[in-house]
Amino acid sequence: MRPSILSRGGTDAPGATGDHLEARGVHVRLGGRPVLRDVDLAVGPGELVALVGPNGAGKSTLLSVLAGDLTPDAGQVLLGGEPLHRLPARRLARRRSVLPQSQRLAFSFPAEEVVRMGRSPWWRTPHEQDDDRAVAVALAAADVRHLAVRAYPRLSGGERARTDLARVLAQDTGVVLLDEPTAALDLRHQQSVLATARRLADAGGVVVVVLHDLGLAGAWADRVVVLRDGEVRADGAPSDVLVPALVEEVYGLPVAVVEVGGRPVVVPVRRQSEERA
């Protein structure tokens, strides 16, 4: 199965899936401070994994390591069994795409051109002829078709985030890494982004999403990985991980977990002292 937005074949082809993404014993130090400590994480085809945790827990760092931006000080990341750092940038770009937390653009390209940039790994290949179609489909899927001719730097934060998502979708890779894709979005677009991620996973893709919203993580992810102080504190199904004891321990905040439609929803509980204040 392929999550391809277009039907195409081949191993190194748009939307080709089957790659496992695996971090083994990853240690990262930044500025002398350990940011990730002995992190193991394996994500297989068809899985949507949410990375959650408090600020500074190492979520974005872990995503950078998984993306190949950051070479771990110890341990390694394997993509389809191959060490990530041995893959040339272009070959890697055909197999994994990354949505950064915030994106800036040096020049005033129109949104559609920015989305088209996602197609660059397929330039000068036979798949190049699908560019127009892939861009159009991605624009529609991220609900930014009406912004196509607008200059990217003049878009709002949420519109930019969705345009970036469209760029990632246009890249059409089996492994998709999203760093807080919902941070700037309204309620409806938050849901639609996660629905898109879900669909990519259902079609056989590997999808890793950094999320702050435990509700979204509980509602959409197959697995929730909780990071705390650079370590994996828990890794499992949402209903196993998002339990009051664990969330309270990690976030230092009393919570209640209610179930909506068979999915856990985490709600902070106000303390008596706060009630009075």
Added chain:
Amino acid sequence: MTAVEPRPAALDRPASAGQVAAHPAAGRRRGARGLALVGLALALLAAVVLAAGTGQLEVPPSEVLGSLLHRVGIDVLPLPTHPLGDVTLWTVRFPRVAMAVVAGAALASAGALMQGVFGNPLAEPAVVGVSAGAAVAAATVISLGLTFAGSWSVPLAAFAGGLATTLLVYLLSRDHGRTEVVTLVLTGIAVNAVANAGLAFLLFWSDTSAREEITFWTLGSLNGARWAQVAVVAPMVGAGLLAALALARPLDLLALGDRAARHVGVDVERLRLVAVVVVAVLTAGAVAFCGVVSFVGLVVPHLVRLVAGPGHRFLLPASALGGALLLVLADLGARTLISYADLPLGMLTSLVGGPFFFWLLRRARAGAGGWS
């Protein structure tokens, strides 16, 4: 919890894609850009003919064209009627105009390329001190009378100086994959200051003839351009332009920033290195014999971007043609604005480019990007 599924079908049904894919404007835009390039080329040709015919000895455009065509074996237009017309054209005017074309194309495309590499619309070889760095190296060679490579000595030194300065500025002004406007401008001030101090020392230390050569070099002038010089510079610039065009698409991606560019498959380090070398080749090629000619690399790419957007596949060739056009006209002004005087070309371009740079700074500050 009910999930909102906005456009679920779009991902699964390629058939529906065809309807949204056709962007009728895209094809028309490409056609319009092709026409714009042809238009620029024709304007350049007209400027060349005009510039070659203008001066103390006036040659009408038809005779200029006639003389050009005669050389390639086509005799349809009249030859210059003045007894010295043909000689003047071929020994004085044409080499000078040819040098203006080559240098203008090189400077403008180097500017466009540099702005792409720095991801910053204010990067320009002269503003960030690359021209000054090349000047110091060239002045050193002139001052010491070095002839290690014959007539190539000065351009070679300018090339090395330009390359070293470009790399230096690049390393000094980059931080986390991007260049802040303030950092870039301040780096330029620092590099220019040091280079000017070096030039001042060389001027002080040189003998009279070397001093004169250095002075004219730094003022920027096409006076006395010879075919031999054009023959040295043109291949450098031609190769540089071809290399620049080959980098056009990856340069577009670099606008995303280093990290995101890498995510879509750009080998950022290699692209950057190649582009910086190409910038140095183009800049050094231009300044080697013309001296420091500022702001062409800033003004031209900006005008092109304002009209046709930031895509490098159009920006680079259009900037090359526009830069050539601008420098041919500027040089025409330099030698005709005041009778019997050859104004420094660099002075003229700075006179126009300085206020333009100021306007751009104000614009960048007021725009969405702020100072960064």
